[in-house]
Structure formats: structure tokens, C-alpha cells
């Protein structure tokens with residue numbers, strides 16, 4: 001039995017992971033679950049999976065949690081930190097944005113393997129995390145669908161033969177809409193993703209294509225590929241997740257039905273004969289389309305390449321400014337087109353410095369959030 005901890009168990013990634021656990025009841029022992037405030041779902045998960053630890057970020061909600069025999073309830077950021085330090089075979093990082101950074105840092109050396117759904121932590125503190133993971137023998141395993149596709153493709157190829165990597169993007173809800181129409185779209189339209197059912201933050205990032213820009217930096221970090229060799233294609237059917245272009249002019253692709261259970265099952269080590277995710281039936285797809293993204297309509301993509309190139313503290317500032325602005329957008333305080341304008345201005349103001357510790361990351365996170373507030377209020 002593999003001992004598993006799921007951070008963000010009430011979210012889209014957390015629920016998909018628990019579905020896989022449920023499909024394989026003899027393979028996993030759920031030792032820890034965490035949520036921010038959704039105690040009604042967390043209570044159902046406690047009843048069903050009987051973890052030893054549960055962590056709730058909102059301390060006020062702790063008293064509404066179900067008390068199982070032998071269950072320890074942890075609360076607040078300290079609680080999440082304590083849960084991340086428990087020994088386990090696999091920890092699933094399904095919390096959004098920079099809230100994942102501390103738990104990821106803490107679990108290295110305690111978890112044998114970390115399934116990385118969150119990409120912001122690896123973007124903002126990449127080298128620090130990678131080095132600590134290496135020194136403490138924790139495997140970092142990406143389950144973000146494009147990163148997982150690249151991992152699979154690279155496994156089978158000689159790196160010398162690879163010219164570049166293509167990442168595909170569904171394009172979100174607005175990729176083919178005129179610029180004037182998307183200027184003022186409300187959050188409820190922006191989070192209506194055409195393919196995936198995901199949390200609000202990543203759904204807005206998909207609508208602005210910031211998420212794809214983040215993936216360029218993520219792939220560069222995880223697989224040491226220069227950003228100029230990472231290209232993006234809009235692919236509305238979302239069944240091809242990545243291509244490799246080889247020197248012999250052939251392309252090889254990784255295709256699978258857009259179901260997060262597929263990369264998650266792979267990360268959990270489910271053998272291919274008992275895998276339950278949906279099968280991709282090519283004869284049911286009307287066609288496969290690929291388009292170049294409109295960099296003028298989605299300027300955050302260009303900005304991500306600039307940041308990926310410059311490195312230093314730029315990625316931390318990009319991720320932090322985006323998190324702050326998207327939060328303001330979801331609260332109705334700024335418009336859709338303001339998201340890219342504000343982030344561009346924050347990046348323009350930034351004088352990059354080296355990132356050598358978590359303290360540096362937090363310093364530049366605070367700096368970027370403050371700059372966003374200065375520009376908005």
C-alpha cells in the first residue's frame with residue numbers, strides 16, 4: 001500500500017486523484033487531506049477515505065470538521081505546513097498559486113515522490129526546489145497534462161535528436177473572439193473553460209493564455225530546454241498535448257483524452273492494465289486543428305517568453321503579479337484587458353535580482369503584489 005497525502009483534496013486535481021484512489025482501493029492508504037474552507041466536501045472525504053490527518057486553512061472552520069477516531073485535525077498555514085512534513089510515499093500538490101510553495105519546500109525529503117499539478121511554485125523558486133529535491137531524494141513528477149506529455153516523449157528520444165517542443169493550448173474561451181469583445185468580459189465567462197473543469201485561478205490564466213506562458217517557463221525549468229525551443233500552438237480539440245520536432249523532420253506527439261486521471265494515474269504508478277481514464281477515440285473526433293496564437297491579442301504570452309529568457313527574479317514577479325491581478329479580476333475590481341496591462345507595467349518596473357533562497361522569493365512576491373495595488377488603487 002502506498003501512503004498518500006493530497007493537498008487541495010477538495011479541488012479539481014484533488015477530486016481527480018481521489019477518484020483514481022477509489023478505483024484502486026487495495027493500492028493506497030490516504031494518510032492526509034487538505035482544503036482551504038470547503039468543509040462539507042472535506043467531511044465526505046474524511047468519512048470515505050479515513051485519513052490520519054486533515055488540514056483546513058480557514059481556522060474558523062476547523063470545528064465543523066468530522067471527528068473520526070484517530071484523526072488529527074490541523075488548522076491554518078501552520079497546519080498545512082505540519083501535514084506537508086509527514087512521511088509518505090506520494091504527495092499530490094493540488095493547491096493553487098504561490099500557496100503551494102511552502103508545502104512543496106517542506107515535503108521534500110519527507111515524501112518520496114511529489115506529483116506537481118501546481119506550476120507556480122516551480123516557476124517562482126525552480127532551482128531552489130530542484131536542488132533540495134535532489135539532495136533529499138524526492139522525485140518531482142509533473143502531472144500537468146502538457147508537462148506530463150513532454151516527460152513521456154523525452155523518455156523515448158535521444159535529446160540530441162530534438163529540435164524543439166510544441167505545447168498545445170485549448171485557447172480558452174476567447175482565442176477566436178475579436179479583441180473588442182473580450183476587452184470587458186466578466187469573470188463568469190472567463191472561467192467557463194471549453195475543455196477542462198478547473199479552479200477559477202487556472203481558468204482565468206487559460207483565458208488570458210498566461211497559463212500557457214507559465215508552461216513555457218515550467219517546461220524550461222523541469223526539462224532544461226531553452227525557451228526559444230518551446231513553441232505554442234492553439235489546438236481547440238485538446239487531444240494532442242505536446243509534439244517533439246526531430247532533426248529528421250518528423251514530429252512525434254503525445255495524445256490522450258483530456259482527463260486529468262490519465263497523468264495522475266501515471267504519477268501514482270497505476271499499471272497500464274488497470275488504468276480507468278477515458279480512452280481517446282480518434283474516429284469520434286471531427287478533425288485536428290492547429291493555429292498560431294495571436295500574440296497581440298494575448299500579450300502575456302510574449303511577456304512569458306521575455307521572462308523565461310531573462311530569468312533571475314522575473315518569473316517570481318510574473319507569477320506573483322498575475323496571482324494578485326487575477327484575484328482582483330475575480331472580485332470585479334479590474335477588467336479583463338487590465339490583467340495583461342497591469343502585469344506588463346509591473347514587469348517593466350522590475351530590476352531583476354538573483355533568487356537564492358525562499359526569502360528572496362517572498363520578498364519579490366510582496367514587491368510585485370504591492371506594485372499591482374499601487375497601479376490599481
Ligand SMILES: NC(=O)c1ccc[n+]([C@@H]2O[C@H](COP(=O)([O-])OP(=O)(O)OC[C@H]3O[C@@H](n4cnc5c(N)ncnc54)[C@H](OP(=O)(O)O)[C@@H]3O)[C@@H](O)[C@H]2O)c1
Pocket residue numbers: 007008009010011012013014034035036037038039057080093094095096097099117118119120143144145196197198199200201202260
Ligand atoms: N484542474 C486541472 O485540470 C489542472 C490542470 C493542470 C494544473 N492544475 C494546477 O493544479 C493546481 C490546483 O488546481 P485546481 O484546478 O484543482 O484548483 P481548485 O479546483 O481551485 O482547487 C484548489 C484546492 O486547493 C485548496 N486551496 C485553495 N486555496 C488555497 C490556499 N491558499 N491554501 C491552501 N489550500 C488552498 C482548495 O480548497 P477549497 O476547496 O476549500 O477552496 C482546493 O482544495 C493549480 O495550481 C492549477 O494550476 C490544475
